[in-house]
Amino acid sequence: xxxxxxxxxxWLILPMLALVAFSAIIPLMTVVNYSVQDVFDPHTRFFTGTxxxxxxxxxxxLQAALLRQFGFSLTILAIEVPLxxxxxxxxxxxxxxxxxxLILVTLPLLIPWNxxxxxxxxxxxxxxxxxxxxxxxxxxxxxxxxxxxxxxLTIVLMDVWHWTSLIALLCYSGLRAIPEAYYQAARIDRxxxxxxxxxxxxxxxxxxxxIGVLLRFxxxxxxxxxxxxxxxxxxxxxxxxxxQSLAVMATAQFDVGPAAAFSLIYFLIILLVCWVFYTLxxxxxxxxxxxxxxx
Amino acid sequence: MAEVTRKxxxxxxxxxxxxxxxxVLLPIYWLVNMSLxxxxxxxxxxxxxxxxxxxxxxxxxxxxxxxxxxxxxSIIYVLMNMAISMAVALPAAYAFSRYSFIGDKHLFFWxxxxxMAPPAVFLLPxxxxxxxxxxFDTHIAVxxxxxxxxxxxxxxxxxxxxxxxxxxxxxxxxxxxxxxPRFFVRVFLPLIRSGIGVTLFFLxxxxxxxxxxxRTLTSTEAQPIASVMTRTQTASGIDWGTLAAAGVLxxxxxxxxxxxxxxxxxxxxALGRT
Amino acid sequence: xxxxxxxxxxxSYQAQPSGEADYxxxxxxxxxxxxxxxxxxxxxxxxxxxxxxxxxxxxxxSSGEVLFNGxxxxxxxxxxxxxxxxxxxxxxxxxxTVYDNLAFPLRNVKTPEExxxxxxxxxxxxxDLVAQLDRKARNLTADEKQKVSMxxxxxxxxxxxxxxxxxxxxxxxxxxxxxxxxxxxxxQRFAVTMIYVTHDQLEASTxxxxxxxxxxxxxxxxxxxxxxxxxxxxxxxxxxIGSPGMNFMSMALQGEGADGEEGDELVADGQSLVLSQAWxxxxxxxxxxxxxxxxxxxxxxxxxAVEMVDEEGDDRVEAFLTMVVEHSQDLGTYxxxxxxxxxxxxxxxxxxxxxxxxxxxxxxxxxxxFPAQRFGLYVDEYRWEVxx
Numbered sequence: 001x002x003x004x005x006x007x008x009x010x011w012l013i014l015p016m017l018a019l020v021a022f023s024a025i026i027p028l029m030t031v032v033n034y035s036v037q038d039v040f041d042p043h044t045r046f047f048t049g050t051x052x053x054x055x056x057x058x059x060x061x062l063q064a065a066l067l068r069q070f071g072f073s074l075t076i077l078a079i080e081v082p083l084x085x086x087x088x089x090x091x092x093x094x095x096x097x098x099x100x101x102l103i104l105v106t107l108p109l110l111i112p113w114n115x116x117x118x119x120x121x122x123x124x125x126x127x128x129x130x131x132x133x134x135x136x137x138x139x140x141x142x143x144x145x146x147x148x149x150x151x152x153l154t155i156v157l158m159d160v161w162h163w164t165s166l167i168a169l170l171c172y173s174g175l176r177a178i179p180e181a182y183y184q185a186a187r188i189d190r191x192x193x194x195x196x197x198x199x200x201x202x203x204x205x206x207x208x209x210x211i212g213v214l215l216r217f218x219x220x221x222x223x224x225x226x227x228x229x230x231x232x233x234x235x236x237x238x239x240x241x242x243x244q245s246l247a248v249m250a251t252a253q254f255d256v257g258p259a260a261a262f263s264l265i266y267f268l269i270i271l272l273v274c275w276v277f278y279t280l281x282x283x284x285x286x287x288x289x290x291x292x293x294x295x
Numbered sequence: 296m297a298e299v300t301r302k303x304x305x306x307x308x309x310x311x312x313x314x315x316x317x318x319v320l321l322p323i324y325w326l327v328n329m330s331l332x333x334x335x336x337x338x339x340x341x342x343x344x345x346x347x348x349x350x351x352x353x354x355x356x357x358x359x360x361x362x363x364x365x366x367x368x369s370i371i372y373v374l375m376n377m378a379i380s381m382a383v384a385l386p387a388a389y390a391f392s393r394y395s396f397i398g399d400k401h402l403f404f405w406x407x408x409x410x411m412a413p414p415a416v417f418l419l420p421x422x423x424x425x426x427x428x429x430x431f432d433t434h435i436a437v438x439x440x441x442x443x444x445x446x447x448x449x450x451x452x453x454x455x456x457x458x459x460x461x462x463x464x465x466x467x468x469x470x471x472x473x474x475x476p477r478f479f480v481r482v483f484l485p486l487i488r489s490g491i492g493v494t495l496f497f498l499x500x501x502x503x504x505x506x507x508x509x510r511t512l513t514s515t516e517a518q519p520i521a522s523v524m525t526r527t528q529t530a531s532g533i534d535w536g537t538l539a540a541a542g543v544l545x546x547x548x549x550x551x552x553x554x555x556x557x558x559x560x561x562x563x564x565a566l567g568r569t
Numbered sequence: 570x571x572x573x574x575x576x577x578x579x580x581s582y583q584a585q586p587s588g589e590a591d592y593x594x595x596x597x598x599x600x601x602x603x604x605x606x607x608x609x610x611x612x613x614x615x616x617x618x619x620x621x622x623x624x625x626x627x628x629x630x631s632s633g634e635v636l637f638n639g640x641x642x643x644x645x646x647x648x649x650x651x652x653x654x655x656x657x658x659x660x661x662x663x664x665x666t667v668y669d670n671l672a673f674p675l676r677n678v679k680t681p682e683e684x685x686x687x688x689x690x691x692x693x694x695x696x697d698l699v700a701q702l703d704r705k706a707r708n709l710t711a712d713e714k715q716k717v718s719m720x721x722x723x724x725x726x727x728x729x730x731x732x733x734x735x736x737x738x739x740x741x742x743x744x745x746x747x748x749x750x751x752x753x754x755x756x757q758r759f760a761v762t763m764i765y766v767t768h769d770q771l772e773a774s775t776x777x778x779x780x781x782x783x784x785x786x787x788x789x790x791x792x793x794x795x796x797x798x799x800x801x802x803x804x805x806x807x808x809x810i811g812s813p814g815m816n817f818m819s820m821a822l823q824g825e826g827a828d829g830e831e832g833d834e835l836v837a838d839g840q841s842l843v844l845s846q847a848w849x850x851x852x853x854x855x856x857x858x859x860x861x862x863x864x865x866x867x868x869x870x871x872x873x874a875v876e877m878v879d880e881e882g883d884d885r886v887e888a889f890l891t892m893v894v895e896h897s898q899d900l901g902t903y904x905x906x907x908x909x910x911x912x913x914x915x916x917x918x919x920x921x922x923x924x925x926x927x928x929x930x931x932x933x934x935x936x937x938x939f940p941a942q943r944f945g946l947y948v949d950e951y952r953w954e955v956x957x
Contacts, residue, residue: 009394013402016387016446019379023443024409027420034419090312099557103550104316106560107323110499110549114506114521115542122329122539123322130325133341161322173561184627185660189674189721190648199673203664222413225506225521243415247507250419263416270411 034260052261062262064237065245066269072241073220076159080216083160084167085205089197091172102172105165117229120158124230144231148238151231155239158226163219167212174208175201210281214274221270242266323546329539337535352540365523366544368434372509372517373502375438376445380498381491384449389479391450392457393465403454406447414507417443425512436512437519441502448501449494456490457483492559499552520545571638571729573601573624573762578633580619586631593619595786596633601730604760606753608773611783612809617766618657620783621732624764625652637729653722654732658739659714661706667693668702671720692724695751712740716748723755730762737772749776770810782806798867801945802952807865813905816871816915817947818842820852820862837864838913840890845941851955855948863947868905870943871917873925874936890937899927908937 035053038046056062087105092098111119124144126132135142144151178200186196224243227233233240246266250259329337330352331345356362390396391403421440422431430436464486468478484491510522520541527538553560580594589595593616601607609617622628624635626647635642642650653674662670671689680688693699696716701709706717715736722731733752737745753776756763765776773780774794781791782805789803790796801807807815818837834841835852842864844852855862892908892915904927908915915937919925925935946953 003393003395005396006394007396009390009396009399012386012390016383016450017402019383019439019442020406020409020446023421023439024412027417027424028412030420030423031416087312087315090308090315092312098561101312101316102557102560103553104319106553107546107549108319110503110546110553111542112504112506112521112545114524115545118524118538118542119322119326122535123325128329128337128341128535130321130341130343161318165319169560176561181656181658181660184622184647184654185656185718185721187627187647188625188652188654190677191673192677195673195677199662199665203662218411222415224415243413243507246413246415247418250415256419259419263413267412267416270413271408274411 031260031263034256035264036257038257048257052257053265056258056262056265061237062242062245065240065242068238068240069221069242072156072159072223073217075156076163076220077213077216079156079160080164080167081209081213084164084212085171085209087164087168088171088175089201091168093176102169105168107165108162109165109169111162113225114229116158116162117226120154120161120226121230124154144235146235148235151235151239155227155230158230159220159223162226163216166215167209170208170212171205174205178204206281210278214277217273217277218270221273326539326542329535330543332536334534334536349536352536353544355537356540356544361526362523362541365518365520368513368517369503369509369519369521370548372434372437372441372519373499375434376441376502377495377498379438380442380445380449381495384446384453384494385479385484388450388453388457389483391454393462403450406450409447410444410451412443414443414505418507418511421508422511431512432514432516434517437509437517438502440508440512441505445498445501448497452494452497453487453490456487456493460486489559492556496552496556496560500549503548571762572603573730574634574636574639575599575620575624576634576636578623578630578635580616580623580628580630580632592631592786594623594630597787599781599788599791601762601764604762606756606776606778607762607764608777608780609764609766609783610768610770610773610780610809612768615783616786617768617783618734621654621734621764621766624730625654625732626650627654651725651727651729652732653725653728653730655719655722655734655736657735659711659718661709661714661717663705663707665706666703667698667706667709667717670706670717671698671724674721674725688724688726692720695755696720696723696748712744715739719748719752726759726761728761730764733763733765735767736765737767745772752776770812782809784809800952801865804863804865804947804950807867807945807947811867811869813868813916815865815867815945817863817865818913818915820856820864821860822853822856839911840913843889848941848944848946848955851946851953855946855953859949861949863950865945865947866939866943868916868918870940871908871915872938872940873906873908873917873919873923874938891934892937894929894931894933894935896931897927897929906935908935 036048038048091101123129124132126136126142132142142150144154182200186200222243223241227239227241228244231239233244246259246262249255328344331348333349336347425431425436468482506521509519513519524538524541527534576598577596578594579592579596581592583591586592611617623630626645662673668689671692672685675685675688693702698716698720701713719736737748740748767773779791779793780797781788782797784805790806797806797810801810804817821836822833823836835844835849852862892910894906895909896907898905902921904919906917906919908917946955
């Protein structure tokens, strides 16, 4: 669509800008400010330059948290994206069943994140939780407070429970936007179920999947409340992710300078990954140069 | 023959769908189950449904003001945030979808990056900022803090819906003598009704579920239910029954919201971008 | 290839149809012979697309049978009926190239790649798509996309029939003409049964050998373009075919005791008409059965003159009237006059070289003459043959 060139449109943006500036720019400036200083007390501070950044990048515990974070984000994406697509394909398209399934599937998304943690804490406990108790009954020594593997798997399972719905709903609405004529044409062309998925449904889902993957990556990279309630980051540090490390550093230890430097690095990583992913997808969608042969 | 395989196919689909729904509902069922039991029953023999059904846990929450005020506080700042975000995002999204102006693309991109900012990054600066301006422990503090991610989200979703409305509609309305505000409220907003519904849904969702900022910016007066719930951890152990009942009650507003927008979700979840 | 028979076919989109009005297709029998080029012509909403979808198997009819070469195929899904169908709006597989799009229906049944290539090149060549073969389908213009959709139908050389559902709607007029000729060529080359749905009579008559005119869920006439023009079997065909459509005059008896007695006067929309014995008898016989009796005549056959000599004994001349020109429309090589007298309104087509000028002044009196062999008698909307 051709947009009208009109700089007065800034007036429409202004209220929004003022608010976002208040809640984003001012705090961010504070963070930048702290990240290059060493603060002893409100009146004593030294300029440290890049010292905190270097220190943070070399901190082994943070490096480990970063690795865990990437491992976690990639794992849940690898599970939630295909599963979400599958659910979307299974969801009924009309009638009361459609409404009912829609509401039930949406449910986990609307539960406060700490409550999600509580639900799974209750659900997985060996003594009072259905899942923990059942696993023990069948002979598996399930214990998320002592086994890092159990803790890790439980957090992944919780995230799948919590967020697959988002991907499923995005895809469901993407699928609904495909005109019936495409399915009719495919039947006439004798396409198999797989071919219909591969050449009609999946291409139409690309846009919503890009949105879904970006949202899921961002949110999984910022995950805090759920593991905080469920495992407290343990056993050991096995489920301590970046947000939790940061929160501990900033509010418990009051290491303001390093925490600020760490914050900026954290933020930049998310930006970078999102940007790279988005650019890759956009390039993939471009037409190949015409002139290739197909003999 | 074809009929038989078709029936098998439908059956398999239904079973798989049902399996997923069971997966979704089982942990929630367990929470409800716990909330209807007394602590002694919870900690005793594991039971698949309450043997001695009790509403005591709910009664405790509804009679203790420090408990139920948690819900009231949460709902107040969520509604405030929805109102503020909508009010500023609607004109901004209109500007982005209709006009080109100096710096529009950069501004839009910068806006989106705010959604990617981890709340943990802003914990300390927010605390200091709101403390300095005297907003600490007020509802408006949390509402404003949640604007950080909700305004960009609202602008982004609304822009998608607005761009799918043909520009000719605006032009026709102006030729017909509508002033801009009248056109915007009378003609334009009704056209993107489902977009507004979906946006409100998302605003509610992300503000309602957030814990970190809400907990940090409040202490007693505006304390959200999420941090009230930490009170169940006492020296003598966790009060499971009350925790479960409180958890169940946090799910209720979500069910109400999704019930009201259920017809728009299916179409609108693609954010106008299919 | 096959002969397609529709037997006692009816379809309603409602689960529990309560009356005639609920049916999109009303009970019909029809045979499409093998290898013909047919058009299915009718206004929007008359059930054309429904009928097409029933033939291809996308829809299951509420009752009746679809037979291919005498074999019932109701239970076969579209993919097993081996039918190609092209839709009104282009359907292309966005992420595939044009080549892959065209190859898709063949690859789905594991055709050897050598045959695929040969067929695709052949079809691409006849649709002028060779230059686009390597492009992604999403980047094509609307008419290129539609050519790809058509190409997917044409690429299969073993199909029972190819069905076209108003395929040229999105194509611009010049290309339309070219594509229609292409289809005709392809039909002649492969002699495959083609059924072409359209609401455009010109499109139907340039494409098809025989046209089925559909109205209100039924095929009301099936014939060559000439038959439809000269002997419409239903008033709807009269209205719909030709431009402008046929003139119809409601017949009634007037005079003392309008009870069908001999001697009462026959009037057409209130005007008395002098008719020959044979016609008088036929009309009276019809009026004895029903009130809905019409005389139809095409505007092309209405003869006009400023001063027309009343030739005694000319049995070709059936009826004279003096009418007034209400309005004339100059269409270049011919003109359409709207004639009026009291309640009677007629259209007449006047060719170049006629004594009346195209821009004749409104209000001019003209003599109107109807040649008998051009009349059609319609009783309850259906044609009755009259032996003159």
